[in-house]
Amino acid sequence: MSTSSVSKGCFVFKPDVQKKKKSSLGLEDYFNHGCEGAETNEMRFKLFHDLWNKTTTDTELLQEELNRQILDNLLDFTKKSYSTRQQSDWASQMRASEIPTAALMLGVNVPDHDMTFQSLSELLQQSVTPHVACVQAKECTALKHLMKRVLERLMDTVVAFDDEDEDEEAEQRSTQAHKNMQCSLSSLCEWYNTQTKKSDTPGKKRKSPSKDHHPPIVIIFKDLEAFNHRVLQDFILTCSRYIERLPLMFIFGIATSPSTIQHMLPHSVSSLLCIELFQSLSCTQHLATVIDKLILTTHFPFKLTGKVMQVLVSLFLYHDFSVRNFIKGFQLALLEHFHSQPLSVLCCKKKEALRNVTLLSHTDLERIRKLPSFTRYVEKQQTEEQAELLKNDAHLKEVCQQLIKDLDKYHKNYYPTLKCLHALTSSLPRYPLGKQIRELHLICLEKSVWETEDYHSALKLLKMLAKDELIASLQRCAEILHPVKSKKMKSALVQLEDMLAKFKQLDVLVPAAANEVVQCEEETLTSPVNNLQKKTDLFQLQKALLEMKESRRSKKQSPFEILRSEALEFFDYLVKSHLSPPECQTLHEVCYYSSSSTIRRHLNATPRISIQAALRSPYYYLLNENLKTEDGSVSNAAPDICLTYKLHLECGRLINLYDWLQAYATVVSAADGHDPDSDDFGKVDDVKHARFIRAVSELEFLGFIKSTKQKTDHVARLTWGGC
Template identity: 30%
Template sequence: MDSTVSVSKGCFAFKRKKRNQGPTSARFSGQSWYKAYRNSLTSSEELLNVLENQVFDEIFGGLIDYISTCTSGCVKSHCEIPAATLLTGVNMPDHSSLFSTLSKKVSHSCSPHVATLWSRDCSSLKASVERMCSQFMLVPANEETGNVSSDDEEEGEAESQNKRKVQRWNFNLKYLVSWYNNFQDNPLPQKKKKATKILPKSSSAKPLVVIIPDFESFTTKVLQELILLLKVFQPKLPFVLVLGVATAVSAVHRVLPHHVSCCLRMKVFHSQPSLAYLNEVLEKVFFLPNRPFHLGGKTFKLLMDVFLFHDFSVMGFIQGFKYCMSQHFFDKDWTALSCMPDELPSAAKHLSKTDIESVRKLPSIRKHIESLSSRKDQIAWITDDNFVKGEIVKLLTELHKYIEAFFTSLKCLNLLTSDLPGAPLEKHLRSVYVLASTCDIVKSQELKEGMKLLSLSSSDELESKLKEVLCILHEAVKNGAQQLETVTKKIDGFLPRFKTLWMPSSPTKSMRSPLKSPSKSARSPLKSPVKSPLKSPLQSPSKILTNISSRSQFREKLREMKDVSSYLSPFEKLRTEVLTCLLEDLFTTFLVSPQTKPLHEVLFFDDVSSVKSYIIGSQRQALLRGLRDPHFYLDCNCCKLSDLGDILPTLPDVSIVYKLHLESGKLINMFDWMQSFLTITNPSTSFEEQTEVDPKLQARFTRAVAELQFLGFIKSSNRKTDHVTRLTWC
């Protein structure tokens, strides 16, 4: 067929298509487990966003106020550069997100002129000035690449025109002065889509905010020259510096000499430690009883260990939580039961026969069926699907009530034991949660030690703690935890008795309870007169142990003294009643491990083995596994191996080269290695040595060898030029 003859030749430009904003997981949108997953994930993200805004408002509130007011009262002829030093701490891996949020808040509330200078982009003074001026003049750093989204192309026509006017050779402070003056006279119009973020009109000029997130990583000479240069232009340009310091304020004085630091008017601000932020996230997002998804004790401990011993990243902890949530829901339709209590009947109604069979196979349901006393109910659980649906709703409703009481009791226990000497149950709620979720906390040695220390508490201390416990219980009862109403009333009845504890009593009662003062009794509650059934009440132990001639008599006397009943003061009696009520009526009843409850697999995810290899990655192990068995990661049929020793031509080139190098000794002949590679990748050729090699196959082999050398498996040999040295043996 003849080719089409073109009437005219030309170059035509077509606008590219808009990005598809539809959901990437459309194939899952109709499945019940995905709907439950999206609901749970959305509610968690909403709470996290609210908490993140609160935390950032606390951190950036004073800083933004300082930036807004620092340039208003200075005399322009000899003023220093205002500098806010933000101490972030050494364990702040969420550095970039912290300062990107700060940049957005400053641009929305203080000044539209914000520039962020990272040390990796500012190797010299020229690069630093160009980087700073380009951001002030609204020119993106990747202008040459042209990676601008379609939304940005549609939004600001005036802004894009301004970008085209500024050329790269104008990125200097002299041009910035003229640009800034023109900008103050003719500011850019605000975008319609961001009309809610219009800055308030003010007669004063907006400052030029320069944010340096990694102050310690900057080259000392570049930083000093930059500050001195900004000081020269300070009368014409109102610069404000924000220094992100990870260690201490002394780092600023160590890096900047006196003639440079005297150019700055510094004020120090402190950010919240990542551990304190994580505690807020746990208590206000993850430890809420009305959540349809919870982490089990083992999985939660894994995420906490990664946080405490690896990165101190709150964002990493949240991402790990989301991954565990996705593993819990993925491709399991019965996880649609992970919903709110009012949605349970509808979710149970839509369960299929396969889903009900999966529920029957859960370990907790097997134990529940075996524990049923009625043979009829056991048969119904196995044969009747409608009966199972009704029982699922009942069990999950009870489980939701249990979770509400469980977290309430957990907070009460943490409140009582967090300030005890030695902290037997540790000071944070997360530690108590791990202990209560993995074992029977009532029988644990930690709780026994805590109750012993509580039995030595004073009257005022116990009364104040009891009031705080009652506040938690009353709030839970108000939110619908009716199962806690009885124990709340019982504990509430102890408070009036504390008020009448030290009131004057009759002489007969005071003789039976001879206490000199309340404070003395509180300090030494165990020192009270002893009433022995064998001797008189006032006889001392030293007189009881007289006239003993043998060890057997001494042992018998000690056993008798062990059973001696002592007189207790009114406070000691009340303290014993309070602790007994808390232990038996609250902790023993409601602090039962979730693993003992039927259908706990629906609301709790505790499969550590399935997520540990993904959350705590071992680089060497993952690398070797990928080279030996690419199917594990690629999940394609062409790489599926019946035996790990097999070498298929469809495997990736680096995998073939790696398996061939395992068959060699310390030195590998490159020519023999390439011939083996060609034999596998191109088996149609003869078995004789190929003198003329296909350039494409040779390039593939060369690239695979280079990748293997980059990974550290081989290196070039100095002994023989046509050989390489093998570095690993496994």
């Protein structure tokens, strides 16, 4: 391989044998360094560890549940293709050269695909065939590499090729490649025949479908778009020649579009595949389910504030669409909360939190007194009560227990009300409160939703809902409230069921009343209209129009409109009672994580800024006193890459390497203590030249400069700023 780098080099760093190994610290030891002076480190670590494991277990189960349908469909396709091949009319239903192929559309959330393919491989091995091989493009750059990976994973052994030259050109003729591959597939045929003969041994009972006489051979291509077109074409052409001897099946993992197969494979190759398309659940639907099961629930005590939630959702929407990475971000927030917040010992289920309150020390109680939410709570109390809360630790513990109960009630009422409001507004035109429940949740976390213009717009649209649409929305709300055990939600469910019963009674009671209302409206409207038909002057016309306007305003509401207004007033009362922001709740800091900057810094890294900071201030990274400067400049004793970086900041778009080298040699001579008046000062010798070339190569590797053909002995600068 050729390279345009300024230099090439290989550096070996031998380990120091005599250096003693540092004693490794456990997870709990690292965790204990988070809060200095905290007395609940062990308890917090145990709570964190339990919640971490619960998050991992629940998300894995949820992933399996969401992928169950598409995995079942793939299993059915595999079994159907296998059973069809076993029948006598195989040739009539499928040509002998066609390979059954499942095109699995997984979406662009590539980090989530590994878990899906792992589950698929396990299910195939359990219920269909033991012969399953998964391959990736990065390990199959050539045809022989692809075949080697497939054979090794099917045969569970090391496969060697008798190639004439390991470094033969990539443009070799496909016929020669086919000849090499035929020999390898012949060995696969022999191995497969040996395996099937073992299963045909008399006296053995078949316990599962995987022990059938001739199970299929399934090859899974995880990332089809990344495969080399020529390699994939040659592999398919080769496999098609052995389809009569080997029951091969392909599964293509596609992230973009089904048309990818047409772009990668010509018709002569794609015609050898019998393709069936399978569509997986979209990543946004997957995220909505994860948020509903992990965040919008009272079963998980840890919560996120609006800013942290917005950071995680933004990274999901604008970076990778990966639900797996979203869960990792959630777990990172969980770790940071328990690591940095001593009062997170109360972030657990209600019974355990009430017990932990009694175990709080005086230092922890002082931390509670300094919480902003608790300070606001104290300011609202009487003077005597304020003194007790600030001085009496026993009384404070009793009050904290009651506040923990109130916080638990708040969550039990908040989430059902949020879901009911989403059920009512998610189908409105233009989605004033958002189409996804996460959008509505973010609004409710940041402000009082009933004070926003979008909420009033949603109410106006709800007042125009038809009867069928309104009843369907109310029924969804009743289904949401039915499993909730909160007393207030049970009372709300009773009122909601009464309203639904009244709506159903309208079908019997409305016809007669509706006729009367219609007749009254016709009488009130026809009289002004009749006056308009007569010959009138401008004053009479204005008077008639005003009468029509007043009659429309004062018209009598129908029974349905009255019930609809009552239902909307009922939900408006629920929203104003239970959807206040969590910042309004006392002691919300114990379970809500709010440091969005920390999450953004860890998940949305800025490597260029970090590298520039290290090159500009090496003292803070190397902790060498010789590198410490007061004015922020780089010391002459700094590493070579820091010196060359500092010098390149003084240049323009194009940098003359000779001038750069002369400046570097001058700085290094000053660092070595040479006399500026001597003849050797600033002279370039072999050592300085080698050190300079290595530093420039490192800058090129980091992306600060690149080679250019505009001028001889020049390099182009790629970054600006950072001074």
